[in-house]
Amino acid sequence: MAALFSGDGLVTILFAFAGCLWGIFGGALPGISPSIAMALLLPFTYGMDPIPAIVLLASVYVGAEYGGSIPAILIRTPGTNASAATTIDGYEMARQGKGGEALGISLISGLVGGLFGLVVLVLATEPLARVALAFTPAAYFALAVLGLSVIASLSGGSLLKGVIGAGLGLMVATVGTDPVSGVPRFTFDSPELLGGIRPILVMVGLFAVAEMLVQIGEPPWAKAEARDTRLKLPGFGMMRRLFRAQAIGCGIGTFEGVTPGAGGTVAAFMAYNEARRWSADPDAFGKGSPEGVAAPESANNVVTATALVPLLSLGIPGSNSAAILLGGFMVHGLTPGPLLFERAPEVVWGLYGGLLAANIAMVLLGMVILTPALWLVNRPKPYLIAAILCLIVSGVFAIEQSVFDVGLVLGIGVVGYLLRLAGVPVLPIVLGVVLGFMLESNYRRSLMLSAGDHAVFIEDPVALVLLLLAVALTAYSFWSEFKRKT
Amino acid sequence: MLTRRHALAAATLPLAAPALRAQARYPVPTVTLVTHSSPGGGSDIFLRELIKHLQPVMGTNFAVENVRGGSGATAVARVARAQPNGGMFYATTPTYIQTTLLSRPEFGYDSLDPLSVVFLDPEVVYTRVQSPFTTLAKAMAAAKANPGRQKWGAANPASLERIALERLNRITGARAAVVPHEGGGDLMINVLNGTLDIGIGEVQEIRAQLDAGRVRLLGVLTETRLPDFPDLGTAREQGIDLVVTKFRGLAGPKGMPDEIAAQWSTALATVLDSPAYKAVFSKESLVATPQLLPRPAARSFTTEFAADIATSLRELGVAR
Numbered sequence: 074m075a076a077l078f079s080g081d082g083l084v085t086i087l088f089a090f091a092g093c094l095w096g097i098f099g100g101a102l103p104g105i106s107p108s109i110a111m112a113l114l115l116p117f118t119y120g121m122d123p124i125p126a127i128v129l130l131a132s133v134y135v136g137a138e139y140g141g142s143i144p145a146i147l148i149r150t151p152g153t154n155a156s157a158a159t160t161i162d163g164y165e166m167a168r169q170g171k172g173g174e175a176l177g178i179s180l181i182s183g184l185v186g187g188l189f190g191l192v193v194l195v196l197a198t199e200p201l202a203r204v205a206l207a208f209t210p211a212a213y214f215a216l217a218v219l220g221l222s223v224i225a226s227l228s229g230g231s232l233l234k235g236v237i238g239a240g241l242g243l244m245v246a247t248v249g250t251d252p253v254s255g256v257p258r259f260t261f262d263s264p265e266l267l268g269g270i271r272p273i274l275v276m277v278g279l280f281a282v283a284e285m286l287v288q289i290g291e292p293p294w295a296k297a298e299a300r301d302t303r304l305k306l307p308g309f310g311m312m313r314r315l316f317r318a319q320a321i322g323c324g325i326g327t328f329e330g331v332t333p334g335a336g337g338t339v340a341a342f343m344a345y346n347e348a349r350r351w352s353a354d355p356d357a358f359g360k361g362s363p364e365g366v367a368a369p370e371s372a373n374n375v376v377t378a379t380a381l382v383p384l385l386s387l388g389i390p391g392s393n394s395a396a397i398l399l400g401g402f403m404v405h406g407l408t409p410g411p412l413l414f415e416r417a418p419e420v421v422w423g424l425y426g427g428l429l430a431a432n433i434a435m436v437l438l439g440m441v442i443l444t445p446a447l448w449l450v451n452r453p454k455p456y457l458i459a460a461i462l463c464l465i466v467s468g469v470f471a472i473e474q475s476v477f478d479v480g481l482v483l484g485i486g487v488v489g490y491l492l493r494l495a496g497v498p499v500l501p502i503v504l505g506v507v508l509g510f511m512l513e514s515n516y517r518r519s520l521m522l523s524a525g526d527h528a529v530f531i532e533d534p535v536a537l538v539l540l541l542l543a544v545a546l547t548a549y550s551f552w553s554e555f556k557r558k559t
Numbered sequence: 560m561l562t563r564r565h566a567l568a569a570a571t572l573p574l575a576a577p578a579l580r581a582q583a584r585y586p587v588p589t590v591t592l593v594t595h596s597s598p599g600g601g602s603d604i605f606l607r608e609l610i611k612h613l614q615p616v617m618g619t620n621f622a623v624e625n626v627r628g629g630s631g632a633t634a635v636a637r638v639a640r641a642q643p644n645g646g647m648f649y650a651t652t653p654t655y656i657q658t659t660l661l662s663r664p665e666f667g668y669d670s671l672d673p674l675s676v677v678f679l680d681p682e683v684v685y686t687r688v689q690s691p692f693t694t695l696a697k698a699m700a701a702a703k704a705n706p707g708r709q710k711w712g713a714a715n716p717a718s719l720e721r722i723a724l725e726r727l728n729r730i731t732g733a734r735a736a737v738v739p740h741e742g743g744g745d746l747m748i749n750v751l752n753g754t755l756d757i758g759i760g761e762v763q764e765i766r767a768q769l770d771a772g773r774v775r776l777l778g779v780l781t782e783t784r785l786p787d788f789p790d791l792g793t794a795r796e797q798g799i800d801l802v803v804t805k806f807r808g809l810a811g812p813k814g815m816p817d818e819i820a821a822q823w824s825t826a827l828a829t830v831l832d833s834p835a836y837k838a839v840f841s842k843e844s845l846v847a848t849p850q851l852l853p854r855p856a857a858r859s860f861t862t863e864f865a866a867d868i869a870t871s872l873r874e875l876g877v878a879r
């Protein structure tokens with residue numbers, strides 16, 4: 074660690090700041106997901122030394138997962154998949170004129186999550202890697218079912234409409250190459266659809282585009298409306314109130330981060346759900362509860378560190394972002410895996426130090442950026458909406474230089490607008506799209522392995538525990554819903 | 560603009576050529592190599608390494624362009640529409656043929672003209688070290704003795720690897736469950752935790768676990784043994800008649816003059832022979848294919864490969 078304070082160390086810290094800044098901007102732009110923000114920077118790292126290069130990429134990941142929550146809170150448009158859950162209470166707070174406070178809570182919760190994740194990464198990589206290895210296809214199926222069990226709390230008023238939404242999401246997830254047979258499904262001979270419809274496109278359409286369509290139909294906001302114009306960091310009293318939500322976020326984020334494939338989105342949704350369940354004031358959720366911002370924001374920032382567990386210890390990337398980071402390692406002739414800790418310990422420790430710097434950078438940069446961001450969203454509405462639509466279209470186009478994707482996002486936006494008129498909640502749709510592939514592919518893989526015997530889901534101990542947990546949580550949600558209504 | 564510069568370059572050619580090198584000067588100042596792989600992906604790293612060594616030999620500038628989307632179709636379309644003046648090529652892998660067969664893109668693999676096939680990516684069959692199998696022959700004997708009981712994993716559903724395992728099934732009559740995954744990481748977890756009896760993949764994908772002594776190689780599906788694994792028997796040596804060829808090469812727009820193609824094959828041959836580049840690609844366990852560098856050889860290889868894979872995909876019921 075002492076090396077961090079030498080000349081090279083300072084360079085590394087500088088790259089951590091630069092990466093974090095780029096990540097916050099990338100994450101905040103709808104359409105630029107953390108992995109895209111990283112991929113855009115990757116070519117610049119080819120000529121760099123390994124440690125600054127890898128720290129730069131990992132810092133982009135940290136910054137982007139945080140940056141996504143800024144538009145989620147301010148304009149109800151999550152910049153990343155994992156910040157979708159933050160829209161519920163974050164945007165509600167912003168509407169109540171507490172946008173600055175919500176941004177402060179998400180920033181500090183992100184820091185808490187990021188630091189907790191880093192501690193877990195440093196101390197418990199080896200045992201957590203064993204957890205990742207214990208996941209068979211049956212266990213992954215059960216994990217996806219557990220993720221779906223949060224539909225009830227994302228549905229707002231009507232559970233039926235929530236289930237319809239999740240069903241729509243699962244249907245969208247069936248587009249693309251069949252995960253088992255390889256047959257193209259619902260692709261209409263279009264190569265653009267062979268890889269399926271990416272969740273980020275669904276999300277940008279359903280949230281960003283649909284929200285702009287809704288906003289266009291509403292009168293411009295009055296100047297007199299009491300809106301926060303300054304960032305407000307949570308005080309000691311607020312931190313005490315948020316402690317439980319952040320702890321839940323940290324716990325769930327750790328678990329979801331180390332299991333490849335689950336990732337920050339599911340972690341954030343589940344953390345939101347559980348924070349509401351265990352809150353002293355569950356009724357405030359959905360109406361601008363600070364805990365509803367803290368839980369998902371700490372969860373998705375824990376994942377930025379714990380998602381590195383399977384990558385560093387097994388060489389297995391658990392997410393798109395981890396796959397880009399793996400590319401960053403490979404370019405420098407490093408192979409993450411069981412031997413990385415022996416062969417290149419300086420890189421591992423450099424990365425840990427860089428992550429620490431990135432988390433600190435996140436807070437400092439956030440404090441500088443957020444007040445201007447608040448100012449920006451209080452500009453006259455026509456300019457704001459036009460600018461955001463431009464950003465959406467250019468952001469989506471930038472991902473794969475594909476006009477098809479732009480059309481897809483705009484089409485999904487119109488569908489999202491109609492769904493919103495019909496009162497169908499959009500978060501369950503996002504959940505369905507994110508989990509659909511994992512659910513289906515692992516269900517079918519499990520049955521192939523068991524020669525069609527469904528007993529595989531209760532014979533696998535991990536799967537059994539997760540399925541029982543899903544049943545218990547769902548039953549509890551129904552019961553408390555029932556009790557509240559009578 | 561481009562054409563005028565082109566003409567200018569051609570005009571100065573007779574003056575500059577004898578002084579500079581025996582080989583004719585390359586007609587365009589910058590060559591763009593297009594890949595469907597994202598930065599840091601397999602083909603991207605391959606190209607960026609290759610151009611480092613090609614640049615001094617060919618004396619032109621190189622740029623790598625990542626054109627993602629459409630499972631490779633977007634990148635193919637970009638190159639197919641380019642001028643056939645040697646300024647743009649596509650980095651081929653079996654993916655561009657598979658995408659053409661699985662969907663109906665406006666520009667398929669056959670709208671490009673193969674230039675060279677540079678490497679073969681050897682496929683290996685592996686298992687975890689706790690497994691009782693030590694060779695492919697033993698694994699196949701066990702599969703034959705217990706038909707329908709073995710579980711084999713491949714990385715992707717419409718991949719060469721899956722086709723290879725289905726062929727193994729046909730050769731041995733093992734009726735093993737062939738379980739496709741979503742990428743190599745998923746597959747590796749299920750091999751390591753014993754869910755699968757064997758897995759198949761490229762050496763680079765399993766390098767980390769191999770070096771750590773957590774997986775064992777059972778056999779390689781090439782014609783000859785790999786130089787860096789001299790003790791690893793090929794499938795044929797182990798009595799299983801299966802060879803799988805995954806390739807990496809270059810293809811350009813149709814109508815490119817023969818002289819440019821000849822310049823490339825000479826330059827690529829020089830690079831493949833250079834000790835510096837040899838060190839790089841042998842570390843990746845890539846097998847150089849100097850015999851497939853000339854354009855006619857690359858063309859017939861690609862045609863045969865496409866016909867072969869089309870048959871296999873139809874047999875799997877994946878393509879029409």
